[in-house]
Amino acid sequence: MTLPDALMVPMSRKQIASIVECERASTTIWTGAIRSGKTIASIVAFFIGVAQAPPDTMILIVGRTLQTIERNILEPMQKQSLFGPLAREIHHTRGSSTAVILGRTIHLIGANDEAAEAKIRGSTVYLALVDEATLIPENFWTQLQGRLSEPGARCLATTNPDNPEHFLKKKFMDRAGEPGMDVKVFQFFMDDNPQLSAEYIARKKAEFTGVFYKRFIRGDWVAAEGAVFDTYDRDTHVIRWEDLPEMRWILGVGIDHGTTNPTHAVMIGHGVDDVLYCMDEWRYKAGKEEARWSNVELSKGVRDWMALPHHPDDDPENPPRARYRTVVDSSAADFRVQLKQDGLTSLKANKDVLYGIRTMSTLVSAKRLKFTDRCPELLKEIPGYVWDEKASAEGKDEVVKLNDHGIDAVRYLLVTEERKWRRWIKLGLLPDNRDASVDEFDEAA
Template sequence: MVDVLDGAPVLSCLGATQQTALRGMKARVNILEGAIRSGKTIVSLLRFLIAVVFARGGAIVVVARTRDSAYRNVFAPLMDPALFGRLAFLVSYNSGAPTAKILGRTVHVLGASDAKAEKVLRGLTVALAYVDEVTVIPEEFFTQLLGRMSPPNAQLFGTTNPDSPAHWLKVKFLDRIGTDLVGWVSFHFTLDDNPGLTEQYKLSIKAEFTGLWYKRFVLGEWVAAEGAIFDMWDPDIHTIPWDDLPEMQELIAVGVDYGTTNPTAAIILGISAEHDGYGRPRRRLFFVDEFRHDSKTAQQKLTDAQLSERLRAWLDENHLPPSTGTRLRPRYVILDPSAASFMVQLHSDGVTAAQADNEVLYGIRTVASLLAAGKLLVARPTTQNPDRGCPGFIAEAPGYAWDPEATLKGVDKPIKVADHSLDGGRYSVVTTERIWRSRIDFALAA
């Protein structure tokens, strides 16, 4: 079975759990679940490559929440010679493209970001499917996919981190394996199941997750989201006086959460130019300044044109203290994806805004992990500069909580109250991740 992968470097570093899964993934549906960085994705890709050679009678599909995430989590590893040796050169995919080539076979790459996505499956007969992060795929899509797997010996390989114990995947499928559900197998992974991780790296991962994320992504537990989202938040640890901000390498972006009756909030994300005692880069992210207009508090509802004028005037101000010796303007304007009219207004006023990545849970998790790891700090107003810093973010962070009604339905969803600066900050962090991730020492992984 492993002949097709002869010489692949990854074969030499499989742990006992990966080897058991590789041998055991013979069912119609094979699910690997558990902690991040536990080796489940790599071994599932190994098994998927073998299955590609033998798939007959229908299409081969790779499914992820978006095609970008399919590239990041599936194709990037497959095309890495350090993992798959010469086979990596037999896999080709451009991020966002509808098809890929694997071992000479055409593979359909499907994004499943909402319930309507199941329409793309209609008409397909599926012989082989790989599903990245099953729990973020809509149930309707997954059910449709199962129904399309009609050829004899059709198989599905899926990976996921744990989610709510009430999630449809667990309740309707995983909990029934071994009882009345046939043709399914699952394999559980923990962080320690990956022999390729150093103890130092494991400690870093454990330090970067707290609360819910620690239980799910480190311990591999299916636990409900409840209570505070940023349960690690401590203003004494996570804020810095605006006057004490370090020199910034650049102000990467301003994230804008647009409101009409609700406040409009904009948060500037910067990356520092800090170095350690040996002169090595020690960069961190900072929310350096904030714009807010609350029509209720101000008793004045602004038109899009008026709001654009005020935001642009604020962007032209100096957002860094004189001690840094720099005056920078954010490189990008990242806008709430629902704010179509405001985007048009900004464009007419000469400001090109990019639509924010609004993958809410990933964004919350990323911001929370950055805070927990000490890689993201928030500037607070000072007596000397009371109008600078991010008071809205600081005020909203402690009360940001999971919606208990959504939790009962197996859905992780924040309560949509007093989250405007938080959303603006999340937009700026997640949408510019490709820019800052390579510059700071941060190991968050899926």
């Protein structure tokens, strides 16, 4: 069985050319729009690299976390609709830091912070596949480049565009072709993927706006600027609480805990129309002359609020006694302990800020996240939530940290409980730069 015989999905000339040419470079970077076919090209190139690698050489797959490697790389590899018989040559136990691919042990490295660099220090690497290279810390990338020291060693990397000041672009991509820089860059657009219809491409283009449209649709490396939720329109995104539709379920309550700042809780429901609704909020902020509440008082306040009606169909005299899933800022350890002592177990929030912002922004753009007029403090925050221009000039995507407690509460809940709503709310790609999401490969196949 040869690799071309095993492939079950047609490939474009650009994909095939990149797979062939990447064998002549020590570092190859596939960049461009979402769903443009770059990730599947990199996976095919990786399959070939694994098959050709000398015995006893080290092979890596690198991603932001082990979970993203499993979702973005290993799960698509195991789809027989894409790779036919090859899919049976991928063996991995979820949560394990190794996989067996074509009979070779492959090490899976999560690199989500600066400390991850120590994971490969001292190693000699022959082949590495890097998923979403812009999410990898610079010191890890630099260490990896230094570890590719064997003759014929290669790094294969994919990424969606990011800030133009990002190290990957300035220090590697922009210098491709310079003497001593053995780097190849391939840029892909949605039109390069022969599996996408014109209607599908038009729908994806309609979902993104602002900086995310420029990056994920046009494939441009641009800085983030202006309002984060630039498609938010009060007339479109805000409804009367009395007009809430029936809920499939209540996703839960997200809480941003404050010591000197306000404590803000937001309840989100999943409507039968497959729209997520910020249904209700609770907020505590001490007055100028008022002593701040203790965690005991905050716990009672939020629990008393949870016991109230939150949907117009609830009986005011006998509201549901539901135990809502509660997601709390992971840094608020003392508050979480107090909640537990009071009988309310909480989950630690996933605090990936940029991914949370991208997720919320996409949901708002697609009109899949709406708000009721029972969330007045949250509604005040949304229009003023803006990108930090100073950080942008330094190559970083950061927001101005001001009046964002309700937004943080929403972000914590949406990201932490994402698996619960994602399969119902089909946006195609939700951008944590998931160019290799399972949904994408389903549609590509």
